[in-house]
Structures are given as C-alpha cells and as structure tokens.
Amino acid sequence: MKIAVAVNDGAVSQHFGHCEDFYIYDVEDNKVVNKNVVPNPGHRPGFLPVFLKDNGANVIIAGGMGGSAQQLFNENGIKVVVGASGNADEAVNGYLNNELELSSNVCNHDH
Template identity: 50%
Template sequence: MKIAIARDGNYVSEHFGHCEGFEIAEVEDKNILKREFLPNPGHKPGFLPKYLSEKNVNVIIAGGMGATAQELFTRNNIEVIVGARGELDAIIKDYVDGNLKSTNAVCREHQHEGHCHG
C-alpha cells in the first residue's frame, strides 16, 4: 500500500493542492518499507488525483481538500483522509495503526493557503 501525505516541511499541509510536495510511504503489514518525497508538480484542477493514481497511491492524507478533488480521488480508487494535523511520522503511524480517521471536512474551492480548516 502507498500512502501519500500532502506536506509542508515535516508537517501535514493544510491544503493538499498548495503543499510543497507529497511524502509517499510504502507500507506492508504495518511496516514502512520505503519513503520518498515527490515535489508538487503544480496545482492544476484535476491533475493531482490522476498524477498520484499513476504513482500507485492508495491513500491521500491532507489537512484540507476541496470537494472536487475529494471526488476525483475517490473516482481513482484513492481513499481520502482530511482533517489530519501534525508531524509526518506521527500521521503515518496513526494511519498504519488504524487510529487516523477523516473528518470529511470540505474546503471551499480555491481558498488561499492558511484559510482551509479541516
């Protein structure tokens, strides 16, 4: 399984589309096999769900995300978890342990960075 976390520094980004990039964690049997950073290729409507799907991502975790992006991830069979806050290592552990749940909050489209609260 591949988990993508929208990140800014070592923390979950408030809005996935405006993050600096994605921390990709490959997990098997609750063990992290590999981690890598993918820079954000740009915030073009509809692009990131397809891009991450092509990278074989199964789950996207972010602080916040618009309704259209959530729908596109779901259409690409990628689980969406929004409302996440905190350090990357803790978020990955919480997800792997089954303790990270989505708030299902939706950001209004095209909000400015820092104004999206999940």
C-alpha cells in the same frame, strides 16, 4: 499499499493542492518500508489525483481538501483522509494503527 501525504516542512499540509511535497510511503504488513519525497508538480484542476495514482498511491492524507478534489480521488480509487495535522510520519503511523486523530476538513471550498 502506498500512502501519500501532502506535506509542508515535514508536517501535514492544511491544503493538499498547495503543499510543497508529497511524501509517498510504501507499506508492507502494516509497516512503512520506504518513503519517497515527490515535489508537488503544481496545482491544476484534476491533475493531482491522476498524478498520485500514477505514483501508486492508494490513500491520500491531508489537512483539508475541496469536495471536487475528493471526488476525483475517489474516482481514481484513492481513499481520502482529511482533517489530519502534525508530523507526516506520525500521521501515517497513526493511520496504520487506527489512531489518527482527525479534525474537520479545513478546506471547504473548491478551486
């Protein structure tokens, strides 16, 4: 499994499309075995879900995400987890241990 996290300065970005980077974690036996940093190639409608699918992501974690983007991720077979905050590595470990605390989706608009 691969988990992508929208990141700014090591923390979960509050708007996935405007993040600096995506951290892509390779997970085996519910443990992170590798992490790659992939610069955000740019926020264009409909592009990032396909980009992350092409990078093997099965899950995307972000602070917030518009409804259209969530639908596009779902159509690409990528589980959407919104409402995360804090350190990206800790968010992934929390997700893997079913302990990730989520607030409301901070992005309630579409672009």
